[in-house]
Amino acid sequence: MPTGKTLLRSSAFRLGLAMAALLCVAGAVLGVRYFAQAAAFITTDKPDYFSSEIVTITGSGFAPDTYYDVPVIRPDGTIVKGDGMFTFGWDTVRSSASGAFTYHYQLDGIPGIYEARVYPSPWSGNRSEVPVATVYFTDADIDFTQCLNDSDNDDVMDSCSWGTGAINQNNSIYTECNSVPQRLFQKIKVAGPHTVRFEFEFTKADVYGYDFISSPDYTVGTYLNECADLPNGLVSDTDCQSMMSTVSLALVPSDPFDAVSMRQNPASRNIWIGCSPSCTGVSVSFPDLDGADDPGEAHLPDSDSDCFQNCDDSDVQIEVQFTTAATNTVVGIWFGGHVALGSDPDPDSPPDGWGTGYGASSIKGSPFHMMYFSLDGDSTGKRDNQISIGAVLPPPTATPTNTPVTPSPTPTNTPVTPSPTPTNTPVPPTPTRTNTPTATATRTPTPTRTSTSTPTPRPTSRGVGGNVLLPPAAVAAQSGGTSGGSGQTVATWMVLAGVAGALGVGGLYARSRRRSR
Numbered sequence: 001m002p003t004g005k006t007l008l009r010s011s012a013f014r015l016g017l018a019m020a021a022l023l024c025v026a027g028a029v030l031g032v033r034y035f036a037q038a039a040a041f042i043t044t045d046k047p048d049y050f051s052s053e054i055v056t057i058t059g060s061g062f063a064p065d066t067y068y069d070v071p072v073i074r075p076d077g078t079i080v081k082g083d084g085m086f087t088f089g090w091d092t093v094r095s096s097a098s099g100a101f102t103y104h105y106q107l108d109g110i111p112g113i114y115e116a117r118v119y120p121s122p123w124s125g126n127r128s129e130v131p132v133a134t135v136y137f138t139d140a141d142i143d144f145t146q147c148l149n150d151s152d153n154d155d156v157m158d159s160c161s162w163g164t165g166a167i168n169q170n171n172s173i174y175t176e177c178n179s180v181p182q183r184l185f186q187k188i189k190v191a192g193p194h195t196v197r198f199e200f201e202f203t204k205a206d207v208y209g210y211d212f213i214s215s216p217d218y219t220v221g222t223y224l225n226e227c228a229d230l231p232n233g234l235v236s237d238t239d240c241q242s243m244m245s246t247v248s249l250a251l252v253p254s255d256p257f258d259a260v261s262m263r264q265n266p267a268s269r270n271i272w273i274g275c276s277p278s279c280t281g282v283s284v285s286f287p288d289l290d291g292a293d294d295p296g297e298a299h300l301p302d303s304d305s306d307c308f309q310n311c312d313d314s315d316v317q318i319e320v321q322f323t324t325a326a327t328n329t330v331v332g333i334w335f336g337g338h339v340a341l342g343s344d345p346d347p348d349s350p351p352d353g354w355g356t357g358y359g360a361s362s363i364k365g366s367p368f369h370m371m372y373f374s375l376d377g378d379s380t381g382k383r384d385n386q387i388s389i390g391a392v393l394p395p396p397t398a399t400p401t402n403t404p405v406t407p408s409p410t411p412t413n414t415p416v417t418p419s420p421t422p423t424n425t426p427v428p429p430t431p432t433r434t435n436t437p438t439a440t441a442t443r444t445p446t447p448t449r450t451s452t453s454t455p456t457p458r459p460t461s462r463g464v465g466g467n468v469l470l471p472p473a474a475v476a477a478q479s480g481g482t483s484g485g486s487g488q489t490v491a492t493w494m495v496l497a498g499v500a501g502a503l504g505v506g507g508l509y510a511r512s513r514r515r516s517r
Contacts, residue, residue, distance in 0.1 A: 040059065040060070040062045040133045041060060041061055041133050042058065042059045042116060042118055043057070043058050043135060044056065044116075046137075047137055047138065048137065048138045048142065050139070050231065050232075050233045051111075051187070051233075052106075052108065052109060052233065053107055053233065054104050054105065055082075055105040056102065056104055057070065057103040057105060058100070058102050058103075059095065059100060059101045059102075059103070060099065060100050061100075062095045062132070063099060064096065064097045064098065065097060066099075066120075067093070067095075067120075067121035068092065068094075068118050068119065068132070069090050069092050069118070069121045069122065069123035070091055070093055070116060070117070071090035071116075071117055072090070072105050072114055072115070072117075073114065073117070073127075074114055075110055075111065075114065075139075076112075082104060082106055083106065084108075090123070091103065107139050109139070111138075111141060111189065112139065112140070113136055113137075113138050113381075115134060115135075115136050116134065116135050116137070117131035117133070117134045118131055118132045118133045118134070140186075140380060141186060142186045142380060142383065143183075143184070143186070143231035143234055143235070144182070144183070144372045144385065145163055145229070146163070146167065146180055146370070146385040147162060147172075147180060147182075147183075148160070148163055148171040148172050149173055149174070149220055149223065150170075153170050155173065156173075157220070158223065159220075159228065160181060160220060160223060160225040160226075160228060161225075161228070161229060162225075163229065164385065166385075166388045166391075167180065167385075167386070167387045167388060168390070172391060173393075174219075174339060174387075174391065174393070175396075176339055176342055176353075176361050177339065177341040177353075178218075178338075178392075179214040179218035179337065179339065180219075180337045180339060180387065181220060181335075182216070182335055182336065182337060183333070184196070184333040185235045185330065187234060187328055187330050188324055188328070188375075189327060190324075191325055191326055191327050191329070192324065193321065194322060194323070194324060195319050195320070195321050195376055195377070196319065196322075196331075196374075196375055197317055197318070197320075197373045197374045197375075198213075198318055198370065198371065198372060199315050199316065199318075199371045199373040200337055200369070200371065201314075203311040203312065204313055204363050204365070205312065205363075205364070206310055206358070207357075207359075207360070208354045208358055208360060209339075209363060209368035210338060210340065210360075210368065211260060211339075211340040212255055213252050214252075214335070215270050215271075216271075216272060216335050216336045217336075218269070218338070224334075226240070226244060226334055227241060235332070239276040239330050242274075243332045244274055246275075247272050248272070249270040249272060250271045250272075250283055250284045250320065251268065251284065252270060252271060253284065253286060254267070255298075255316070256296055256297060257299050258299075258308055258311070259306075262350050263354070271320060272335070273331070273332070274331070275324060275330070276329065276332075277325060279322045279325065279329060279331065281321065281322055282320075282321070284318065284319065284321075286298035286317070287318075287319050298317045299314055300316075300317070301314065309354065320333060339387075339392055340353075340354055340359050340360045341353040341354065341359050341360075342358050342361065342394065343395075359394065360387075360392045361392045361394045363389060365389065367387055368386070368387055369385065369386050370384060371383065371384040
């Protein structure tokens with residue numbers, strides 16, 4: 001039988017276990033509550049907004065049925081309520097039973113970066129206090145998009161569909177030596193001179209991505225569709241048509257870096273700039289990023305001497321200058337990013353490619369980018385358009401083939417009588433002989449339609465480029481010039497050109513596209 005001391009010890013032990021269990025449960029409950037607080041976060045329905053849009057801020061992971069203050073700090077440092085009256089102060093929200101809330105904030109056209117914070121209510125207004133959660137968004141009146149040219153994924157080039165999504169094999173057809181159209185719209189608040197800077201990835205791990213800037217219609221021609229998919233609230237169709245009616249073609253200078261200039265084809269390339277209302281003083285230049293030793297070079301990082309097939313990761317920047325005459329001018333800029341060519345289709349002519357395995361279709365790893373870098377030296381959020389890995393195909397190989405030749409008819413003295421066409425008129429078994437042969441009325445055979453196809457009109461450039469699917473040798477051959485290559489190769493490219501015209505530019509690559517899937 002247990003003694004009193006033993007019972008006391010046993011009771012104390014049980015009490016200790018009970019207390020431990022109670023503390024464990026309490027700790028678990030407190031831990032869950034603390035975790036919910038630590039996991040609290042807020043998001044916006046999109047990262048960037050046009051002026052006068054409404055921002056939707058959503059919170060999750062907060063304490064249930066609790067009041068929180070949501071101040072939104074504007075780019076000028078002020079804080080106003082989100083009801084559209086723009087009175088000083090902030091709004092208070094109450095979380096749901098699940099710890100969630102939704103808050104709407106009206107913008108009023110102050111461009112820049114906004115910061116939304118969440119504090120337990122009431123908040124003192126002291127910005128040095130650590131918020132429970134925070135999120136950033138921008139009001140920039142900027143729309144930077146690129147041309148998706150096979151939106152129905154049928155391997156035939158369509159008119160441009162403008163979007164911010166990455167180019168891939170399901171929405172576009174681009175090969176090395178093509179040009180990807182880019183488009184920027186922005187409302188600029190202040191009248192006067194302005195400078196827009198773009199940046200593109202020249203190389204990734206020594207492989208070339210975008211090697212120079214081209215005219216926007218260089219590849220897509222009349223399929224550019226320059227005023228399609230306009231951003232609501234920023235550019236109207238009337239605005240865009242007004243821009244295009246007075247568009248300025250600013251000549252792109254030659255890039256002196258790394259023998260780029262000899263690969264820039266055509267030599268004359270333009271960036272299109274349109275403004276509503278109109279602007280003046282339009283020009284394009286490379287910023288001097290390379291210092292006094294190589295003026296006009298805008299490659300990062302600087303490499304002296306210039307690199308070739310060993311540039312590692314590098315970028316190029318280019319600037320567009322213009323002057324607006326009025327406040328709130330909407331500016332449109334169209335240009336193309338030339339997709340670097342690897343193998344050279346005509347080794348006997350000046351080089352077009354960077355070498356086998358060094359074209360954009362050989363890029364591995366992450367996508368390569370075209371970026372809207374800055375306006376008047378201020379960051380624009382580094383908006384970029386991407387090309388996914390595998391989206392760019394190698395160009396078609398100009399393999400010498402036996403060109404089919406239609407044999408000339410052999411002249412003969414005996415006319416060829418066409419086979420009689422069956423008719424419903426009964427034919428006597430024995431022809432009746434007559435002295436005067438009467439010509440029986442027979443149906444003149446209708447010439448059979450030949451296989452000569454009428455080529456679909458190819459997109460035409462506005463005098464600033466050609467169909468990039470044809471290499472320079474083929475272009476020269478069509479225009480009566482010489483390419484420096486063999487006649488057989490030129491003939492082959494002319495055949496390929498005919499096929500491309502008949503199928504529509506993108507049809508030439510349908511088989512290789514399907515095979516790659």
